[in-house]
Amino acid sequence: MTHHSPHIPDVEGDRLEVLYEDKKPPYEGAEAIAEANRCLYCVDAPCIKACPTAIDIPTFIRKIGTGNVKGAARTILTQNLLGKSCGQVCPVEVLCAGACVYNDWNRDPIKIGRLQRYAVETALAEDPQLFKPKAPTGKRVALVGAGPASIAAAGWLALEGHEVAIYEKKLLPGGLNTLGIAPYKMKVEEALTEITWVLSLGNVELYQGVEIVPVSGSPEEVSVATLLQQYDAVLLGLGLGPDSRLKIPGEDGGGVVGATHLIERLKADPTLRFKGVDRAIIVGGGNTAVDVAHELALLGIDATMVYRGGDHELSAYEHELASGRVDGMKVLCERSPVAVLRDNIGKVTGVRVIRTEDKKPVPGTEEDLRADLVVVAVGQSRATEVARSFPGVELDTRGRVIVDPKTHRTGNPKVWSAGDCVNGGKEVVNAVAEAKIAVTSMHAFLMGAEMGAEKGVGA
Amino acid sequence: MADLSIDFAGIKSPNPFWLASAPPTNTGDQVMRAFDAGWGGAVWKTLGNPIVNVSSRFGGIDYGNTRMMGLNNIELITDRPLEVNLREIREVKRRYPNHAVITSLMVETKEEWKEIIQRAEEAGSDGHELNFGCPHGMCERGMGSAVSSEPKVLREIASWAVEFATKPVIVKLSPNVTDIVEPGEAVLESKAHGISLINTIKSIMGIDLDRMVPLPRVGDASTNGGYCGPAVKPVALHMVGELTRHPYIAKLPISGIGGISNWRDAAEFIALGCTSVQVCTAVMHYGYRIVEDMIEGLNDFLDSKGMKSVLELRGRAAPQYKNWGELDLGYRVVADISTDKCIGCQLCYVACMDGAHQCIHLPGRTEEQARKAGHTHIPKLIPDRAVTAKGGTPGARVPFVDEEECIGCNLCQLVCPVSGCITMKEVASDKPHETWDDRVQRGADFVPGGLHVTEMERAKRNG
Numbered sequence: 001m002t003h004h005s006p007h008i009p010d011v012e013g014d015r016l017e018v019l020y021e022d023k024k025p026p027y028e029g030a031e032a033i034a035e036a037n038r039c040l041y042c043v044d045a046p047c048i049k050a051c052p053t054a055i056d057i058p059t060f061i062r063k064i065g066t067g068n069v070k071g072a073a074r075t076i077l078t079q080n081l082l083g084k085s086c087g088q089v090c091p092v093e094v095l096c097a098g099a100c101v102y103n104d105w106n107r108d109p110i111k112i113g114r115l116q117r118y119a120v121e122t123a124l125a126e127d128p129q130l131f132k133p134k135a136p137t138g139k140r141v142a143l144v145g146a147g148p149a150s151i152a153a154a155g156w157l158a159l160e161g162h163e164v165a166i167y168e169k170k171l172l173p174g175g176l177n178t179l180g181i182a183p184y185k186m187k188v189e190e191a192l193t194e195i196t197w198v199l200s201l202g203n204v205e206l207y208q209g210v211e212i213v214p215v216s217g218s219p220e221e222v223s224v225a226t227l228l229q230q231y232d233a234v235l236l237g238l239g240l241g242p243d244s245r246l247k248i249p250g251e252d253g254g255g256v257v258g259a260t261h262l263i264e265r266l267k268a269d270p271t272l273r274f275k276g277v278d279r280a281i282i283v284g285g286g287n288t289a290v291d292v293a294h295e296l297a298l299l300g301i302d303a304t305m306v307y308r309g310g311d312h313e314l315s316a317y318e319h320e321l322a323s324g325r326v327d328g329m330k331v332l333c334e335r336s337p338v339a340v341l342r343d344n345i346g347k348v349t350g351v352r353v354i355r356t357e358d359k360k361p362v363p364g365t366e367e368d369l370r371a372d373l374v375v376v377a378v379g380q381s382r383a384t385e386v387a388r389s390f391p392g393v394e395l396d397t398r399g400r401v402i403v404d405p406k407t408h409r410t411g412n413p414k415v416w417s418a419g420d421c422v423n424g425g426k427e428v429v430n431a432v433a434e435a436k437i438a439v440t441s442m443h444a445f446l447m448g449a450e451m452g453a454e455k456g457v458g459a
Numbered sequence: 460m461a462d463l464s465i466d467f468a469g470i471k472s473p474n475p476f477w478l479a480s481a482p483p484t485n486t487g488d489q490v491m492r493a494f495d496a497g498w499g500g501a502v503w504k505t506l507g508n509p510i511v512n513v514s515s516r517f518g519g520i521d522y523g524n525t526r527m528m529g530l531n532n533i534e535l536i537t538d539r540p541l542e543v544n545l546r547e548i549r550e551v552k553r554r555y556p557n558h559a560v561i562t563s564l565m566v567e568t569k570e571e572w573k574e575i576i577q578r579a580e581e582a583g584s585d586g587h588e589l590n591f592g593c594p595h596g597m598c599e600r601g602m603g604s605a606v607s608s609e610p611k612v613l614r615e616i617a618s619w620a621v622e623f624a625t626k627p628v629i630v631k632l633s634p635n636v637t638d639i640v641e642p643g644e645a646v647l648e649s650k651a652h653g654i655s656l657i658n659t660i661k662s663i664m665g666i667d668l669d670r671m672v673p674l675p676r677v678g679d680a681s682t683n684g685g686y687c688g689p690a691v692k693p694v695a696l697h698m699v700g701e702l703t704r705h706p707y708i709a710k711l712p713i714s715g716i717g718g719i720s721n722w723r724d725a726a727e728f729i730a731l732g733c734t735s736v737q738v739c740t741a742v743m744h745y746g747y748r749i750v751e752d753m754i755e756g757l758n759d760f761l762d763s764k765g766m767k768s769v770l771e772l773r774g775r776a777a778p779q780y781k782n783w784g785e786l787d788l789g790y791r792v793v794a795d796i797s798t799d800k801c802i803g804c805q806l807c808y809v810a811c812m813d814g815a816h817q818c819i820h821l822p823g824r825t826e827e828q829a830r831k832a833g834h835t836h837i838p839k840l841i842p843d844r845a846v847t848a849k850g851g852t853p854g855a856r857v858p859f860v861d862e863e864e865c866i867g868c869n870l871c872q873l874v875c876p877v878s879g880c881i882t883m884k885e886v887a888s889d890k891p892h893e894t895w896d897d898r899v900q901r902g903a904d905f906v907p908g909g910l911h912v913t914e915m916e917r918a919k920r921n922g
């Protein structure tokens with residue numbers, strides 16, 4: 001078992017990620033105060049209701065305005081321990097800022113995400129010890145996966161005085177928040193710095209390169225049974241699985257790659273280069289497809305999204321599409337790929353597509369599009385198979401872990417679950433919000449059980 | 460975590476944040492909600508014989524996009540029956556025994572003062588605040604600010620209150636006087652236990668130019684009201700400073716009021732010598748909730764300065780409030796523009812050109828152009844620096860301060876829209892540390908170049 005806690009390895013080398021500039025760079029103090037003073041400090045504020053973690057936005061913004069930046073960070077982090085990441089990666093246009101009263105008044109909404117990032121970064125740089133953990137409870141909790149759901153849960157559990165162990169099968173913690181976020185929003189190091197801070201909040205161990213499996217067969221694996229036996233409670237923060245495939249001829253072989261796999265390499269693999277890639281076709285119409293196309297376009301690659309539905313059916317956010325288009329990414333709708341084309345040495349030369357109507361192919365409308373790289377962004381498979389090995393935990397027909405939405409507890413009274421593996425794939429902030437619900441319920445269980453035991457002894 | 464609790468002349472409060480006597484303390488329900496939000500004390504809306512109020516009552520003044528930089532009101536004391544208020548005070552004290560409930564009082568005759576003080580104490584009041592400050596309506600009836608401007612009357616009424624009360628008596632002063640020290644000394648003579656200030660400043664909020672009626676309008680007329688809110692803070696600080704540097708008055712606890720909206724404002728009043736602070740307008744604008752930031756911000760501030768309690772902050776700045784004649788004439792600062800922060804708006808330039816000393820220069824001009832623009836002193840070198848700040852205007856230049864000519868007036872720093880961009884940098888001065896008073900002492904309080912008669916007079920005196 002590799003035991004790296006709490007040290008997180010540095011990411012090395014000339015990764016392509018470093019070429020990207022922040023689209024929303026950090027605020028200078030003066031900019032933050034000017035923006036903060038624009039906020040109306042609304043009551044019953046719509047922005048709070050639009051935040052999945054219900055951060056008291058007017059209060060934290062007012063505190064920035066009064067120079068109480070530490071207080072602003074406290075207001076944010078008590079509701080959302082990953083407030084810094086969320087400030088950078090949240091699609092604020094459809095969340096808090098999208099609900100700001102300024103929108104309907106035809107004025108620029110408050111830049112809530114950037115203010116949030118400013119407050120947390122500034123306050124933690126000044127004083128990382130913003131919170132103190134409670135006395136140890138002697139209770140032990142295991143978290144499976146080190147994505148945002150588990151990291152947020154780890155911090156909150158540690159502050160309550162519980163002993164926390166996180167098991168992550170990859171060598172870097174953070175899940176998609178570290179390895180999937182578009183590099184012009186947040187870079188790997190930034191995600192890791194935040195994780196280091198969360199892990200410092202209390203008694204948290206991080207085991208990297210350790211997978212939780214139904215039955216353990218190697219030192220890099222821990223079995224479900226061991227976990228259930230050694231811990232008082234378990235949180236499953238499994239996220240989603242590998243990229244789905246197109247299942248069309250020519251897909252196998254070099255030059256065709258899954259979207260999240262490619263993004264992960266772009267962010268963390270110093271060996272990745274796009275030599276000889278002038279044109280890329282990205283298959284899909286969601287946010288992951290847009291992210292890849294946008295990222296490639298920014299590297300100077302002619303990147304075209306190919307989507308089988310119509311323009312208005314694209315599930316990607318409008319603001320992401322617009323921003324990608326500004327940077328040169330193209331979108332081709334009502335086309336469905338039927339084959340990946342390769343030359344005689346097997347090199348990808350393009351994609352054969354067929355026109356669609358109502359997402360159905362129209363016979364005889366095939367055309368060939370040139371490309372050197374094909375990225376498949378049509379969704380991710382599930383990573384929840386292991387969950388079935390926890391007695392009582394059930395999956396729905398779409399492979400999502402079934403929980404009670406009020407507590408995020410599964411059918412096993414010792415097992416909770418949160419994040420993409422429960423909601424099927426949403427945002428970081430949803431993973432954090434769900435982790436908060438799970439932790440609240442788990443903490444009550446852990447403390448209640450203890451009180452029960454004492455009573456039992458006394459009686 | 461610093462200790463924020465205070466003891467104001469025997470009135471104990473978990474923190475120095477009190478609500479001023481005004482609409483936010485109209486009813487028991489409100490005061491209890493305020494205590495739940497974190498306020499440490501409340502001065503009840505002034506009690507007295509019932510009155511009638513007019514509609515409308517308030518006027519506001521905006522500055523640019525900022526609403527209610529100042530507020531004015533023509534409201535009188537409480538318009539609710541005395542017995543109802545007293546019942547609610549009793550209830551609040553029962554439920555919140557550790558919070559401070561202070562009864563603000565305003566009546567006329569000695570007998571009335573006696574009765575109202577007794578009834579307030581029976582209701583559980585922790586102390587009394589004598590409202591000698593209301594500048595409208597009541598003063599015309601010989602109460603409120605009319606009392607503050609008559610030190611003799613003030614002393615007499617306040618000593619009645621001291622005589623009748625078993626609880627501490629605080630006198631609330633009006634700023635509508637020429638010299639706040641006069642009523643301050645009258646309080647001292649009355650043996651009252653503390654002072655609060657300021658009440659509101661006489662004002663007319665504006666004019667309705669269609670109806671030709673001042674604001675706030677009541678039908679087809681208006682009257683002068685009391686001004687308060689962020690705009691009055693400097694006036695209030697000055698009056699507090701006058702009292703806290705007085706050798707005897709300074710011994711009384713002082714409750715600072717006027718324009719306090721956040722922890723920083725509060726810290727400033729405390730640093731100038733206040734024991735508690737009171738807030739009205741900021742709560743009327745944003746609600747009781749602002750106190751959370753005040754408590755947290757003050758706490759963090761005290762921690763950052765290594766102060767264990769708010770008492771350690773009290774009066775720290777008071778000794779540094781001096782007369783003009785005591786200031787160092789040798790001290791010198793000059794403006795320093797940060798080339799990383801400047802966005803190139805040139806507001807500092809125009810302010811210095813037209814409102815100060817013509818020592819900020821626009822790069823890229825010929826000497827002729829500079830002279831034509833109005834400069835009389837041209838430095839040898841005006842560095843041509845491009846604006847580099849994120850969000851700065853492309854192509855704009857960073858203006859240049861001619862330090863030789865800069866008189867260190869602060870104006871450019873005050874107008875610059877980018878906080879922290881212009882700083883006033885201390886520079887070595889060729890002059891010795893010397894005050895005007897020093898010069899008077901050594902007979903050098905004379906600057907040549909003035910009136911003939913003055914110079915002749917002086918020559919005669921010096922023989």
Ligand SMILES: Cc1cc2nc3c(=O)[nH]c(=O)nc-3n(C[C@H](O)[C@H](O)[C@H](O)COP(=O)(O)OP(=O)(O)OC[C@H]3O[C@@H](n4cnc5c(N)ncnc54)[C@H](O)[C@@H]3O)c2cc1C
Pocket residue numbers: 089090091144145146147148149150167168169170173174175176177180181182185210211212213237238239240260263287288291383386418419420421425426427428429431
């Ligand atoms: C390309 C892309 C871009 C995105 N951009 C944004 C964005 O800009 N803003 C935003 O808010 N959200 C974005 N998201 C979504 C966001 O990243 C996810 O919603 C979020 O990371 C979910 O967190 P999680 O903890 O549920 O799962 P994950 O982040 O997926 O983490 C799960 C972790 O569990 C580990 N794991 C799984 N099974 C096991 C096991 N058996 N044993 C040990 N470890 C295991 C995995 O290796 C992984 O590290 C994006 C997603 C993608 C794919």
Ligand SMILES: Cc1cc2nc3c(=O)[nH]c(=O)nc-3n(C[C@H](O)[C@H](O)[C@H](O)COP(=O)(O)O)c2cc1C
Pocket residue numbers: 479480481482504505530531532534535536537563590592593631657658659686687688689691716717718719737738739740741
């Ligand atoms: C609407 C209104 C009513 C007020 N009524 C009273 C009052 O009854 N008694 C009193 O002592 N002061 C009264 N004041 C004055 C306040 O208590 C306080 O001294 C003043 O508003 C300055 O503080 P601020 O700048 O925080 O508002 C009133 C102020 C306002 C705005």
Ligand code: SF4
Pocket residue numbers: 038039040041042045046047048057058061099100101102110112
């Ligand atoms: S809705 Fe907009 S203006 Fe109102 S509190 Fe939220 S961010 Fe501020």
Ligand code: SF4
Pocket residue numbers: none
């Ligand atoms: S604030 Fe309330 S009481 Fe005052 S005018 Fe408006 S609705 Fe009427």
Ligand code: SF4
Pocket residue numbers: 796800801802803804805806807808857858874875876877880881
């Ligand atoms: S006012 Fe400030 S920002 Fe504007 S030109 Fe002067 S220094 Fe630069």
